[in-house]
Amino acid sequence: MSRNPARPSPTDRDAWLGLVAVSLGVSLVVVDFTIVNVVMPPIIDDLEISAFGAQWIQESYAIVLAALLLVMGRLSDLLGARRLFMTGTVVFGLASIAAAVSPTGELLIAGRVAQGVGGAIIMPTSLALLNLTFRGPDRGKAFAVWGSTIGAAAAVGPLLGGRLADYSWRWAFGINIAVVVLILVGVMKFLPPSPRRPGRIDAVGAVLSVLGLGLLAFALIEGRNYGWWEPREDFGPFGDSTGLSVVPVALVVAVVCLALFLFLQVRLTRGSGTAPLMDTSLFGIRSFSTGSIATLVIALAEFGMLAVLPLWLQYALDYSPAQTGLLVFVVAVGSFFASGASFGMAGKTGPVGLVRIGLVLEAAGLLMFGLLADSGSRWWVIAIALFLYGTGVGFATAQVTNVVLADVPPHRAGQGSGIQSAARQLGSALGIAVLTSTFFMTLASGLSDRLVRQGTPEAGADQLSSAVSDSAGAMISELGGDPRTASAADAARDAMSHAIQVNGYTCAALLALGMLATFLVPRPEQGARQWGAGDAADAAPSAGGSTGRTHAS
Template identity: 85%
Template sequence: MSEKAVPENAVPENPARASPADRRAWWGLVAISLGVSLVVVDFTIVNVVMPPIIDDLELSAFGAQWIQESYAIVLAALLLVMGRLSDILGARRLFMVGTVVFGLASVAAAVSPTGELLIAGRIAQGVGGAIVMPTSLALLNLTFRGPDRGKAFAVWGSTIGAAAAVGPLLGGRLADYSWRWAFGINIAVVVLILVGVMRFLRPSLRRPGRIDAGGAVASVLGLGLLAFALIEGRNYGWWEPRKDFGPFGDGTGLSVVPVSLIVAVVCLALFLFLQVRRTRGNGTAPLMDTSLFAIKSFSTGNLATLVIALAEFGMLAVLPLWLQYALGYSPLRTGLLVFVVAVGSFFASGASFGMAERIGPLGLVRIGLALEAAGLPVFGLLADRDSQWWVIAIALFLYGMGVGFATARITDVVLADVPPWQAGQGSGIQSAARQLGSALGIAVLTSTFFTALASDLSHRLVRLGTPGATADQLSSAVSDSAGAMISGLGNDPRTASAADAARDAMSHAVRISGWTCAALLVLGMLATFLVPRPGQGTRQRGGRQPAEAASNAAIDAGRLHT
């Protein structure tokens, strides 16, 4: 069955008359969740298998960095374009295309004989992931209505938090065999997803149209360069160059990062200008319908999404480093401990089903943020190189429960009043807000973490009698290695005291990271109070909106079916 085209002024379904989802839809949700899991797991699984990749392919630090970051940059850059394509081509069809692209890219990454080809495979994975994320949300928005819709979004959101925690566990286990399995295992999951989608999800409606080419180029360049700058700021220098990048470096006295930020701002300003014109005009449909931001629940909900994403995944970027290099955990043991986040997330997801009708999605988001803010200060208060695993587990369980409530339900809040015929665009915008928030959060947290590590270690080494210049050089080396040097320092009796100082400094950096994340979550909590209650977030009609009379007539005639 192929996706059915519908007129510009038609809506696919009247939400008020939607019937409860059948069993097939819930099995389809499993397939959608597996697709989202693939995308999220490949963010975190690489962190654990990177050491054997470096050894096997003889990579430089630069190449290793790009294997990790190229995926995130491409994913962030393409989200809005893929959200619009979802409306034009049909969410179900495009979701399957994205899944196939991701699977083929995973195979290419798994068999890569060189670092350059592995980076190319990761870029292709980013393209597939950028297709899967917004189309998965669009499918949920079109498939589920009423109370079932909230439950579906809860499962979707919990999948993100759980998959982020599963990545290190899976990577730690597969590292015992070969790093190539970290990518090759994806193909089996891809087959399951395709079978589930074809069997259990009905073809979705599509609205023929064209892509705004100018807006697409400005969006891709703007978001891509912004993500690049946020991720690579610490690597290349926020202003003065730490490394050369093309013409930028010691010769110019300027890092590539501020230039990227300036160009990104210009491109995004141009993109916004074009989208406002497209929304008000009668020509090519906009890539991002700016009239959606007249829906208060959508605009304020996306603001809250961005702020919440700043804190939620930043901590997971630095925690495995502390567990392995300061506490001496193996990759597998690290993965098992981080997996507690997934346990808490699924526990909260199940509990939210019974609480949703009494408290509402927005109330559940606030409960989740409170739980996250309760778990993170445990690190701020108790992180030490002798920390007990059960203390860490309690903090991560609280944190995971918070993710299960907050991340699961914020999407439901954002898309609550978005019309079904704009589900693809709305989902793409919400995914972009989440991804950019995550990139910014990782940049802020890793910069804070490594800056605190280097500064505190230098002070500790000076107190041990190390000359100032030597202390600064050694602390910078430990920071640049992300802590990997600590084990080597500990193996040499002459530098054992420096290794202990480095472990203490890394614990100090984790404490600062815990408080930083908690503060960001408080900001996220404050942002949720800008979001209106359900039913109060509907926009005033205007701009390029479908004619309401034609929509109602189509519904009454019973001509539109998914």
């Protein structure tokens, strides 16, 4: 019997270079969440698109990505994580080309949808590759790099977008092509083929999960824009004619779809025949189930602040887009610092300990905003808060993923990664929805109160505060440029600073809940899972060969 050529050891140089390629793939997905916010003004001017079109250029990407995560996690197990990761990277690259050359807003939205498909492939397969490749102490280090990439990339987007906007918004998408080539070369050269298993996809479950997750993400992201109950804007047949927003309808349909999906998955897990899209037996692994709860709760708080912070910096503190991007980049510095520090701490502290350290640091940074944010805040105070916050994200985001997947057998790494990615994505969507709504409600009510105290009639104060809130603060510059409304501009800056304070306290409280969730996670010796013979056989190819019905791809 011929033997397969020896593959790289999970701890050798090739594995670490392969990790760099995987992390670059993750950075593409995360950067394209935030970079568009900065280049949107020139896109609107160039393509002459409406506010509705601009909104969908930003948000179609996130909705599609969330909808497809579970399906792509299952496909990762069936087709092989490396093969699917490269497919997702190619899809992302082609979609980026389409977005970069789009002559109309409609085609740009189509490109963003395709980017969402590529991102939905990349995220769970990147985790599956890490889960297959690294074991022992190196596993925590690998997840530290992966998690720090997420925190850093979220902060790099505004900085990169601010620089590229000086040339052309199209470079915000075109720059992805060079990165895609580097990723493909790195993965093919340094990572071995991944094991794959024969089987079929649960088609009914796939449809239910895509509809359920997609509509849930849509409702959470668009609640403020379309109205949580009464319509703020028309959407198809929903609007002023019906007196009902599309958001509650989407929520109801999402809940029904997800309930049917869960019922089907439990039945398929217990029965025989088609394998489930989401193997519910994974939740019998205590570290997986409790770690997933912690992931969801932590994601609620982690990136909500970054959604509104650039608005405060530009409109309340009068920073330029480039200055804003540079300051937010401090989050990336902190995240990379955490990645390096965790290498020496992982063995002594353990993944759960690093998560708790990260949550404390994140909360400390956010509490600084709660205590110190005002319309005269110094840049270095903001930088210290962001460094603490970024360092915390670098510890917590990486290691909570390590905790979730620690005891998942390799042949189910794709499904486990898909579930974990979906929990993170939905937690982030819910957190951003809650925190942005809190921010703008606090801004509007705070500004109205301040204007009334200045002597403005209550009706006029409410009208002006609503206009400032609906403009996301952009109207403050216009008010400040007119001596007759300069005092209103000052009141708006103070109200926006107060809204940042409220968000800081809210995020810190949510992170405290995340801290409590980590105490549900079992100690390693309690949560360690003894893989059966079948699991061991399926795991074998990732280290050096093909066994039984498992193939490499």
